[in-house]
Amino acid sequence: MALIRDFAFQGAQMLLVLLLSPLLTGFVRKVKARLLRRQGPPLLQPYRDLIRLLRKEVVLADSASWLFRVVPYIVFAGTWVAASLVPTFRSGLLFSWSADLIALIALLGSARFFLALSGLDVGTSFGGIGSSREVMIASLAEPAMLMIVFTLALTAGSTQLSTMAAYMTSGEAGLRVSLGLALLALIMVAIAENGRIPIDNPATHLELTMVHEAMALEYSGRHLALIDLSSELRLLLYVSVIACLFLPWGIAPPTGDAAAAVVGIASYVAKLAIGGIVLAVFETSIAKMRVFRVPAFLGAALMLGLLGTLLLFVSRSL
Amino acid sequence: MAVHALYGVAALLALAPISVMLRGSPRASAVIYSASLIVTLVLGIVGLVSLSGHTSSTATLPFGLPWLGAHFRMDALTAFFIIVVNLGGAAASLFALGYGQHEHSPIRVLPFYPAYIAGMNLVVLSDDAFSFLVSWEFMSLSSWALVVAHHREPENLRAGYVYLLMASFGTLALLLAFGLLAGESGNYLFDAIRASHPSATLTAVVLILVLVGAGSKAGIVPLHAWLPLAHPAAPSHVSALMSGVMTKVAVYGFVRLTFDLLGSPAWWWSMLVLAVGGITAVMGVLYALMQHDLKRLLAYHTVENIGIIYIGLGLALAFKAHGMAVAAALALTAGLFHVFNHSIFKSLLFFGAGAVLNSTGERNMEHLGGLIHRMPQTAFAFLVGCVAISALPPFNGFVSEWLTFQAILLSPQLPSWGLQFLVPAVGALLALSAALAAACFVKAFGVSFLGRPRTKAAVDARETDSNSLAAMFILSALCLLAGILPGIFIDALAPVSNALVAASMPHQTGLDWLTIVPIAESRSSYNGLLVFVFVTLSGSIAAFAIHRLASDKLRRGPAWDCGYPDPSPLTQYTASSFAQPIRRVYGTAVFHAREIGEMPPPGATAPARLTVELHDLIWETAYEPIAVFIGYATERLNVMQFLTIRRYLTLVFAVLVLLLLVLAIWP
Numbered sequence: 001m002a003l004i005r006d007f008a009f010q011g012a013q014m015l016l017v018l019l020l021s022p023l024l025t026g027f028v029r030k031v032k033a034r035l036l037r038r039q040g041p042p043l044l045q046p047y048r049d050l051i052r053l054l055r056k057e058v059v060l061a062d063s064a065s066w067l068f069r070v071v072p073y074i075v076f077a078g079t080w081v082a083a084s085l086v087p088t089f090r091s092g093l094l095f096s097w098s099a100d101l102i103a104l105i106a107l108l109g110s111a112r113f114f115l116a117l118s119g120l121d122v123g124t125s126f127g128g129i130g131s132s133r134e135v136m137i138a139s140l141a142e143p144a145m146l147m148i149v150f151t152l153a154l155t156a157g158s159t160q161l162s163t164m165a166a167y168m169t170s171g172e173a174g175l176r177v178s179l180g181l182a183l184l185a186l187i188m189v190a191i192a193e194n195g196r197i198p199i200d201n202p203a204t205h206l207e208l209t210m211v212h213e214a215m216a217l218e219y220s221g222r223h224l225a226l227i228d229l230s231s232e233l234r235l236l237l238y239v240s241v242i243a244c245l246f247l248p249w250g251i252a253p254p255t256g257d258a259a260a261a262v263v264g265i266a267s268y269v270a271k272l273a274i275g276g277i278v279l280a281v282f283e284t285s286i287a288k289m290r291v292f293r294v295p296a297f298l299g300a301a302l303m304l305g306l307l308g309t310l311l312l313f314v315s316r317s318l
Numbered sequence: 319m320a321v322h323a324l325y326g327v328a329a330l331l332a333l334a335p336i337s338v339m340l341r342g343s344p345r346a347s348a349v350i351y352s353a354s355l356i357v358t359l360v361l362g363i364v365g366l367v368s369l370s371g372h373t374s375s376t377a378t379l380p381f382g383l384p385w386l387g388a389h390f391r392m393d394a395l396t397a398f399f400i401i402v403v404n405l406g407g408a409a410a411s412l413f414a415l416g417y418g419q420h421e422h423s424p425i426r427v428l429p430f431y432p433a434y435i436a437g438m439n440l441v442v443l444s445d446d447a448f449s450f451l452v453s454w455e456f457m458s459l460s461s462w463a464l465v466v467a468h469h470r471e472p473e474n475l476r477a478g479y480v481y482l483l484m485a486s487f488g489t490l491a492l493l494l495a496f497g498l499l500a501g502e503s504g505n506y507l508f509d510a511i512r513a514s515h516p517s518a519t520l521t522a523v524v525l526i527l528v529l530v531g532a533g534s535k536a537g538i539v540p541l542h543a544w545l546p547l548a549h550p551a552a553p554s555h556v557s558a559l560m561s562g563v564m565t566k567v568a569v570y571g572f573v574r575l576t577f578d579l580l581g582s583p584a585w586w587w588s589m590l591v592l593a594v595g596g597i598t599a600v601m602g603v604l605y606a607l608m609q610h611d612l613k614r615l616l617a618y619h620t621v622e623n624i625g626i627i628y629i630g631l632g633l634a635l636a637f638k639a640h641g642m643a644v645a646a647a648l649a650l651t652a653g654l655f656h657v658f659n660h661s662i663f664k665s666l667l668f669f670g671a672g673a674v675l676n677s678t679g680e681r682n683m684e685h686l687g688g689l690i691h692r693m694p695q696t697a698f699a700f701l702v703g704c705v706a707i708s709a710l711p712p713f714n715g716f717v718s719e720w721l722t723f724q725a726i727l728l729s730p731q732l733p734s735w736g737l738q739f740l741v742p743a744v745g746a747l748l749a750l751s752a753a754l755a756a757a758c759f760v761k762a763f764g765v766s767f768l769g770r771p772r773t774k775a776a777v778d779a780r781e782t783d784s785n786s787l788a789a790m791f792i793l794s795a796l797c798l799l800a801g802i803l804p805g806i807f808i809d810a811l812a813p814v815s816n817a818l819v820a821a822s823m824p825h826q827t828g829l830d831w832l833t834i835v836p837i838a839e840s841r842s843s844y845n846g847l848l849v850f851v852f853v854t855l856s857g858s859i860a861a862f863a864i865h866r867l868a869s870d871k872l873r874r875g876p877a878w879d880c881g882y883p884d885p886s887p888l889t890q891y892t893a894s895s896f897a898q899p900i901r902r903v904y905g906t907a908v909f910h911a912r913e914i915g916e917m918p919p920p921g922a923t924a925p926a927r928l929t930v931e932l933h934d935l936i937w938e939t940a941y942e943p944i945a946v947f948i949g950y951a952t953e954r955l956n957v958m959q960f961l962t963i964r965r966y967l968t969l970v971f972a973v974l975v976l977l978l979l980v981l982a983i984w985p
Contacts, residue, residue, distance in 0.1 A: 033906055059878075060873065065690040065768065067688075067690060072862050077854070080856050081856055099578045099844060099845070101833050106710055110711060120760070120764030120891065122769070122879075123769030124879040125889050128891020135756065136899035136900050136903060138756065138757065139756075139900060140903070143752075147746055147749065150745060160844040163841075216725060222864050305746075306743070313739070
């Protein structure tokens with residue numbers, strides 16, 4: 001019985017992240033438009049885009065290989081699995097122990113690896129520019145992320161997201177300088193990994209500074225739908241990770257019943273809304289960076305993460 | 319079992335003269351490579367049996383020093399490395415059954431190939447310093463002969479020359495290390511060395527000598543200079559052995575000496591090893607990113623992975639020095655697991671590069687492209703190797719790096735201050751090298767196998783033969799297997815860590831769903847199998863649902879490229895343009911990279927030009943001054959060669975007097 005319940009919750013989580021992710025993107029777009037005193041597209045526009053794309057035929061470049069056609073599925077599956085292992089509304093998910101936070105980051109890294117390959121597959125210059133910049137950004141964002149994981153893991157004594165969330169809820173952590181540094185660094189990394197302003201602009205398609213959109217330029221139809229859905233999932237994932245680690249209140253405990261789960265879902269949606277608003281405000285108030293200033297931005301994140309870890313190492317021995 | 323292993327080694331050694339007898343026969347390479355395949359398989363099984371049987375056995379042969387004989391021992395550590403060596407050897411022999419057919423002059427390769435594998439086996443089997451050093455030198459020389467097999471190319475000759483110098487230097491360091499360890503008693507038996515208790519100063523000197531001696535063979539920075547020259551110069555199956563296996567034999571030398579023979583470690587040893595490991599990992603991958611020769615890129619990547627292994631070993635030393643046996647077992651297992659993993663995927667990648675070289679005659683990635691259409695199976699196997707070496711789940715490279723990270727997370731419990739600062743920094747370097755490795759292999763695979771062909775050679779490429787493909791697919795399967803079922807491999811390493819740090823990781827294979835749990839489940843766990851199943855399932859479900867419910871229509875057309883597709887394949891991103899952003903971020907500091915753009919004035923017909931200037935600072939600051947000094951000194955000393963007989967006699971007399979004086983003054 002308990003196993004069936006756990007399965008149900010795990011399934012609910014998978015569906016929840018899949019269904020909510022376009023909404024989050026639509027919400028951020030809407031808030032950004034309102035901040036600019038525009039009407040903006042309807043909240044449900046991302047769903048309509050996805051459905052329209054799914055129904056269209058795929059136009060495949062002559063020089064595309066089998067890898068180009070498989071990559072959207074790999075990217076989508078990797079991101080979806082990663083997103084469904086983050087405790088969103090309920091901790092102690094059935095399979096949450098199958099990948100800890102480090103493995104989660106690496107899973108996203110796999111998705112990115114394949115996406116970068118797909119940018120090179122057709123043999124166009126735009127794909128190459130996107131891939132080469134993406135791996136450059138990743139080469140800084142990934143170590144920064146791992147340093148953040150180190151800081152959090154050393155504080156909570158675990159790299160399991162469920163355990164970490166439980167630790168943060170218990171209030172044992174208290175206010176720590178390291179955690180503040182980690183939060184700041186995590187936000188910076190999340191911005192970079194999701195290709196948001198000031199690193200990349202998700203709203204443009206024809207600009208020489210673009211990164212993510214350039215990689216996916218040759219995709220069309222259902223493939224493009226999957227790539228778009230994966231980026232929406234990734235945004236949701238990062239907001240969920242931040243929420244689960246730094247705003248863990250309301251998450252239903254592993255023993256919780258359906259009522260606790262409802263509270264969990266409600267608080268989760270509220271957290272997503274907060275995250276979306278903060279992101280939109282941040283994006284409207286800042287200008288995009290030149291691509292070669294990105295290393296300085298991410299280097300700062302890396303140093304913050306390292307500093308957080310060092311502080312913990314040193315304070316342990318006092 | 320030691321005796322059985324020696325029979326195998328003898329069989330391999332016997333193959334060398336047989337291949338000379340078979341010279342000229344068209345079946346010579348088939349005979350030699352299949353015989354090597356069988357013998358290495360048997361040797362691998364011998365290793366497997368001794369590792370699982372927890373047995374230790376010795377054998378003594380009446381060779382070597384007259385009062386000593388040659389001693390050999392098969393214990394857990396040796397058995398593990400016997401498996402690594404012979405798995406790589408067997409795969410290389412299978413690959414060579416196809417690849418070796420294209421060799422122009424097989425007689426330059428065939429006799430040395432089995433001898434080389436025999437040499438590596440002998441190094442790990444040796445149980446006294448004399449046989450160890452002789453086997454070590456035998457291994458070096460036979461591989462040197464393979465490096466200069468294609469000696470008509472001047473590049474290879476230079477590679478062979480640098481390799482020979484560095485190998486002799488490394489052996490010299492090891493010779494001094496063993497000499498110091500044996501001390502005045504001069505007992506070269508490993509047992510005697512283990513029993514002796516050298517002073518702290520002596521062990522410090524020995525440790526540094528070992529780090530230099532074994533490290534120069536393994537390729538730690540800054541002693542790596544020969545490696546990217548020599549590894550690509552050899553035929554590809556030998557490159558695979560040199561990069562995938564011989565560097566591991568060097569790691570064996572390091573582990574044997576530091577963990578076993580030198581006694582209990584001092585705390586500062588680990589700092590040295592960790593710092594060297596971190597720097598090696600990052601420098602190796604940065605060098606690799608700047609390469610556009612496929613095999614040289616892979617060789618530099620070996621340097622990176624050696625760094626990762628040394629980080630694991632350094633952590634193990636740190637924990638061992640502070641008596642944290644369980645943590646030491648975790649770190650050591652991580653390092654040794656990476657030894658195994660790297661030997662698999664590096665061999666796989668070199669096989670892929672060899673297949674490409676065979677089919678196109680090109681090692682330069684900028685002349686390749688689009689090979690995934692013409693060599694689909696090679697491309698698939700190479701892709702698996704790329705994902706595995708980039709430490710991405712669900713493949714094996716990720717598991718060993720994950721274990722290393724878990725070991726790093728245990729290190730705040732270490733009491734010493736130096737380590738408190740060093741370990742997080744090394745963790746950051748490890749993370750950086752992992753991310754850069756992914757970038758590097760996007761480049762390696764993307765530029766050579768994806769896109770459109772850049773030259774006619776790439777257009778005319780053909781899929782490689784079935785033996786080579788079989789070798790690559792077996793290794794790919796192993797990469798996945800070790801990635802999704804790492805528990806089996808971790809458990810197999812338990813006897814090794816029991817022997818070296820007196821503890822082992824918790825038993826893994828009995829856990830639910832075959833998860834791996836390094837310390838405790840609440841701390842961390844990883845299940846490659848579930849991740850793999852999940853990703854495969856959700857990807858397939860998505861594909862099925864979309865094709866069934868939405869649309870499965872597909873139309874081929876020209877590439878979009880924002881409306882301005884250029885038919886020339888030269889407009890694609892190349893290896894150097896792909897690395898440009900990374901070069902700008904890291905290259906100015908590490909390589910003094912400069913880009914010089916020459917733009918002719920408007921109206922002029924001269925072509926615009928972009929020159930990229932890179933400096934290998936390690937070569938320029940460490941090696942070139944030495945080479946210049948030696949050149950200068952030899953030129954000065956050269957006059958000694960053309961003296962008259964009177965002057966020679968005067969010289970001899972002067973030296974005699976000098977020596978007598980020294981003897982007279984000597985207390």
